[in-house]
Amino acid sequence: MKAEIIASGTELLLGQITDTNTPFIANQLATLGIDLFYASIVGDNFERFLGVLQQAFKRSDITIITGGLGPTKGDITREVIAGLMNEKMEIDAASKKHITEYFGRLGMEMPVNNLKQATLIPSATAILNPLGTAPGWWVEKNGKIIISLPGPPAEMQPMWLREVHPRLEKKAGSIIVSRTLKTWGLSEAKLDEMVGPFMGMPNPTLALYAKPDGIHMRITAKASNKETAYALIRERESTLQNMLKDNIWGVDDDTLEEIIARQLLNKGLTIAIAESFTSGFLAYSLANLPDSQRFFRGGLVTANNDIRASLGIIADSKTPKTDTQTASCMASMVIEKFYADIGIGLDGYIENKDGAVIGVAFVAVNVKGKKELNVSQTYPGRHALLARRSVMHALYSLRKTLTVL
Numbered sequence: 577m578k579a580e581i582i583a584s585g586t587e588l589l590l591g592q593i594t595d596t597n598t599p600f601i602a603n604q605l606a607t608l609g610i611d612l613f614y615a616s617i618v619g620d621n622f623e624r625f626l627g628v629l630q631q632a633f634k635r636s637d638i639t640i641i642t643g644g645l646g647p648t649k650g651d652i653t654r655e656v657i658a659g660l661m662n663e664k665m666e667i668d669a670a671s672k673k674h675i676t677e678y679f680g681r682l683g684m685e686m687p688v689n690n691l692k693q694a695t696l697i698p699s700a701t702a703i704l705n706p707l708g709t710a711p712g713w714w715v716e717k718n719g720k721i722i723i724s725l726p727g728p729p730a731e732m733q734p735m736w737l738r739e740v741h742p743r744l745e746k747k748a749g750s751i752i753v754s755r756t757l758k759t760w761g762l763s764e765a766k767l768d769e770m771v772g773p774f775m776g777m778p779n780p781t782l783a784l785y786a787k788p789d790g791i792h793m794r795i796t797a798k799a800s801n802k803e804t805a806y807a808l809i810r811e812r813e814s815t816l817q818n819m820l821k822d823n824i825w826g827v828d829d830d831t832l833e834e835i836i837a838r839q840l841l842n843k844g845l846t847i848a849i850a851e852s853f854t855s856g857f858l859a860y861s862l863a864n865l866p867d868s869q870r871f872f873r874g875g876l877v878t879a880n881n882d883i884r885a886s887l888g889i890i891a892d893s894k895t896p897k898t899d900t901q902t903a904s905c906m907a908s909m910v911i912e913k914f915y916a917d918i919g920i921g922l923d924g925y926i927e928n929k930d931g932a933v934i935g936v937a938f939v940a941v942n943v944k945g946k947k948e949l950n951v952s953q954t955y956p957g958r959h960a961l962l963a964r965r966s967v968m969h970a971l972y973s974l975r976k977t978l979t980v981l
């Protein structure tokens with residue numbers, strides 16, 4: 577089934593409001609396995625609106641319209657649909673009752689203008705609107721469907737979820753389910769090379785997305801029911817897990833910070849950190865988690881070379897140095913100063929090389945009296961992104977250490 581969305585309202589064309597209804601509906605259609613081929617915005621002009629709707633009705637099986645269901649003359653969606661269908665709008669008793677009662681609950685009498693919100697055409701049935709006056713319209717004619725919903729997202733979304741989604745689910749006969757695997761430590765090109773063969777396959781499909789917290793792999797399966805779709809996903813996920821092992825650090829809504837917090841709390845371990853060019857970003861990432869006072873003992877930002885020398889990170893301020901050794905020194909120092917079980921040192925610098933900004937991060941994860949993990953990594957990008965990536969790099973290294981502790 578092919579769907580199309582029309583967001584109506586001159587305010588949208590004037591840039592006074594941003595269309596958030598289309599992304600919401602687009603997302604919902606994707607989960608239903610309904611293809612969305614077109615989305616447009618049209619103002620409150622009868623001829624132009626009718627033109628857009630005529631085109632949509634011709635080329636798509638389902639057209640979803642939002643907005644223009646209010647009581648004023650400028651709200652013309654019903655009139656446009658009635659015009660396309662060449663049908664007359666008549667008062668619908670049940671809708672009139674709903675609107676009258678809505679005003680009654682507010683202690684008001686229904687203004688006459690609101691009566692037009694109680695109309696239907698013969699091809700339409702009303703979609704109940706529990707949060708507003710305007711019911712929606714579900715129109716079916718010649719095997720095609722038009723769904724008209726109010727503009728305010730607070731009214732539109734519950735109507736979609738309660739009434740429209742279940743009806744479309746029955747019609748679509750298939751559903752789409754997705755699962756995102758989050759990776760770190762492999763470049764997009766390398767990952768593309770490794771999982772490339774799965775990316776050409778139709779069901780489940782696999783797509784890569786570069787995000788600040790790594791490369792995400794989204795597996796999407798289409799089937800007649802959820803169980804079959806999830807089974808397809810599980811099978812592909814297990815192949816990818818075997819292939820990429822601990823380069824996959826989480827799924828769906830997981831954040832690396834939360835995973836680490838759980839690991840630290842489960843093992844009853846405490847942590848302290850020292851960082852330089854990330855200016856407190858690493859400390860913020862850990863301190864900002866629920867229950868952080870139970871595992872995060874504190875941190876230092878060591879930017880100035882005199883301070884770095886006085887703390888023993890470098891030999892003297894005249895010979896600045898930044899490498900895995902300084903990172904390790906920072907990690908051991910905070911284990912001692914903050915009485916922590918684990919110390920992270922995140923040292924590094926950002927340089928401008930031939931016009932490109934490059935960040936070089938050195939990470940050390942030291943465990944009191946035991947283990948040291950020292951790694952370095954180079955990242956291209958803007959300053960904030962470099963800091964984010966370097967912190968991710970440090971957290972990813974910490975997760976690796978915690979997994980085998």
Ligand code: ATP
Nearest residue numbers: 583585594595596597643644645646651726727728
């Ligand atoms: P009402 O009965 O409230 O007038 P309506 O169905 O006539 O609802 P519009 O008049 O088109 O809808 O829009 C009313 C309000 O709904 C807008 O001012 C805006 O705040 C919100 N709205 C409308 N369309 C959208 C959209 N596409 N995305 C986000 N918000 C929207």
